[in-house]
Amino acid sequence: MSKELKVLNVGLLGIGTVGGGTFNVLARNADEIMRRTGRQIRITHVADRNLDLARSVVGDKANVGNDAFILVENPDIDVVVELIGGYTFAKELVLKAIANKKHVVTANKALIALHGNEIFAAAKANNVIVAYEAAVAGGIPIIKALREGLGANKIEWVAGIINGTTNFILTEMREKGLAFADVLGEAQRLGYAEADPTFDVEGIDAAHKLTIMSAIAFGMPMKFDQAYTEGITKLEQKDIKYAEELGYRVKLLGISKYTENGVELRVHPTLIPEKRLVANVNGAMNAVVVKGDAVGPTLYYGAGAGAEPTASAVVADLMDVARLIDATSEQRVPYLAFQPEYVKDLPILPIEEVQSAYYLRTRANDKPGVLANVTKILGDRNISIDAMMQKEPNENETEADIVILTHVTVEKNMNAAIAAIELLDAIVGRVTRIRMEELSR
Numbered sequence: 001m002s003k004e005l006k007v008l009n010v011g012l013l014g015i016g017t018v019g020g021g022t023f024n025v026l027a028r029n030a031d032e033i034m035r036r037t038g039r040q041i042r043i044t045h046v047a048d049r050n051l052d053l054a055r056s057v058v059g060d061k062a063n064v065g066n067d068a069f070i071l072v073e074n075p076d077i078d079v080v081v082e083l084i085g086g087y088t089f090a091k092e093l094v095l096k097a098i099a100n101k102k103h104v105v106t107a108n109k110a111l112i113a114l115h116g117n118e119i120f121a122a123a124k125a126n127n128v129i130v131a132y133e134a135a136v137a138g139g140i141p142i143i144k145a146l147r148e149g150l151g152a153n154k155i156e157w158v159a160g161i162i163n164g165t166t167n168f169i170l171t172e173m174r175e176k177g178l179a180f181a182d183v184l185g186e187a188q189r190l191g192y193a194e195a196d197p198t199f200d201v202e203g204i205d206a207a208h209k210l211t212i213m214s215a216i217a218f219g220m221p222m223k224f225d226q227a228y229t230e231g232i233t234k235l236e237q238k239d240i241k242y243a244e245e246l247g248y249r250v251k252l253l254g255i256s257k258y259t260e261n262g263v264e265l266r267v268h269p270t271l272i273p274e275k276r277l278v279a280n281v282n283g284a285m286n287a288v289v290v291k292g293d294a295v296g297p298t299l300y301y302g303a304g305a306g307a308e309p310t311a312s313a314v315v316a317d318l319m320d321v322a323r324l325i326d327a328t329s330e331q332r333v334p335y336l337a338f339q340p341e342y343v344k345d346l347p348i349l350p351i352e353e354v355q356s357a358y359y360l361r362t363r364a365n366d367k368p369g370v371l372a373n374v375t376k377i378l379g380d381r382n383i384s385i386d387a388m389m390q391k392e393p394n395e396n397e398t399e400a401d402i403v404i405l406t407h408v409t410v411e412k413n414m415n416a417a418i419a420a421i422e423l424l425d426a427i428v429g430r431v432t433r434i435r436m437e438e439l440s441r
């Protein structure tokens with residue numbers, strides 16, 4: 001083995017769930033980690049507002065304080081691990097750590113998605129590493145896969161179940177026939193949800209993670225403000241059931257595709273054929289499918305949250321820092337996978353220009369000619385029907401649900417068709433529309 005290198009001193013900001021997990025994994029696997037890196041990684045300082053909690057986790061093995069701003073100034077610390085979340089203090093602390101020439105490891109997806117461009121510029125100017133594997137899909141090494149393992153490929157698209165809370169809710173809705181509102185409380189009780197569950201159920205958390213993946217897949221800056229985001233709060237139980245009858249599962253997907261006209265960057269409920277592996281990712285688990293031109297579709301599956309799964313990613317980042325701390329910036333993997341001078345400001349395709357197939361559900365008076373009118377509206381706009389299903393009205397009901405699956409069309413064309421269908425006399429209420437993805441090529 002190579003001669004023993006000096007200890008890597010780590011300062012930990014936040015000793016909550018992931019911080020505690022990081023401390024435990026580093027301690028438990030210290031020997032294995034040392035065998036891999038040739039260097040000891042030691043948490044020497046911890047800052048947390050809850051001093052009692054911090055002391056109960058680290059005992060006398062690290063210095064404990066409650067002032068994060070003192071920690072990031074400490075000259076003995078090589079790497080700052082930011083696990084406090086949010087963007088206000090976290091951003092200030094990370095930028096201060098960088099200005100003090102400290103490397104940074106963070107699990108903060110919101111911080112990287114919103115302020116990554118500024119943070120990476122500061123890191124480059126100070127020649128330090130900013131590593132963020134834990135920010136996307138918890139323990140799944142998707143950043144490593146995209147930035148390094150798939151580096152030979154032109155990435156064509158990325159599609160992922162990247163929010164465990166919503167996947168848990170959708171799984172419960174499908175398996176137990178429950179309504180959205182009845183399952184949300186359970187997800188919160190189980191501790192999957194973000195502090196503000198709106199971030200989960202409205203797709204914002206997934207959009208943070210998708211923004212990061214698309215930046216490193218295509219070599220472009222973070223463009224969170226241009227992501228199209230639609231959550232699962234309006235999803236009805238019956239659509240999950242009808243989709244299943246037609247051979248599909250409904251998942252909240254983050255999808256980013258490279259097209260000649262721009263990059264698609266969108267989070268929304270999506271029908272996926274049930275035969276796809278990713279359609280069978282259930283409960284709070286995460287999965288990401290990446291299509292590379294050389295390798296074809298690849299799938300990454302695992303726990304997207306939790307103390308030790310997330311710590312697994314944080315510690316792997318610390319190990320990269322341990323190996324690369326003395327390397328030049330040219331020897332390190334670029335922050336956004338591509339050399340900074342080759343990062344391109346690619347346009348994001350507005351959702352109206354996205355091409356998709358659709359699931360449509362409408363409620364109609366059960367009388368002659370209604371279906372003909374609906375299909376004429378679609379046909380007139382060159383929208384081809386793939387499958388159709390009419391549900392018998394229940395006893396004493398005069399209205400029936402009509403479900404239509406279409407082939408691919410451009411979203412603005414579908415918007416026009418839906419507006420016209422909703423104007424038909426026999427149609428009751430709004431048309432429900434869910435986008436569909438084959439995820440096969």
Ligand code: HSE
Pocket residue numbers: 138162163164165166192193194200205304305
């Ligand atoms: N609230 C997130 C989720 C946690 O449900 O996936 C991990 O980012």
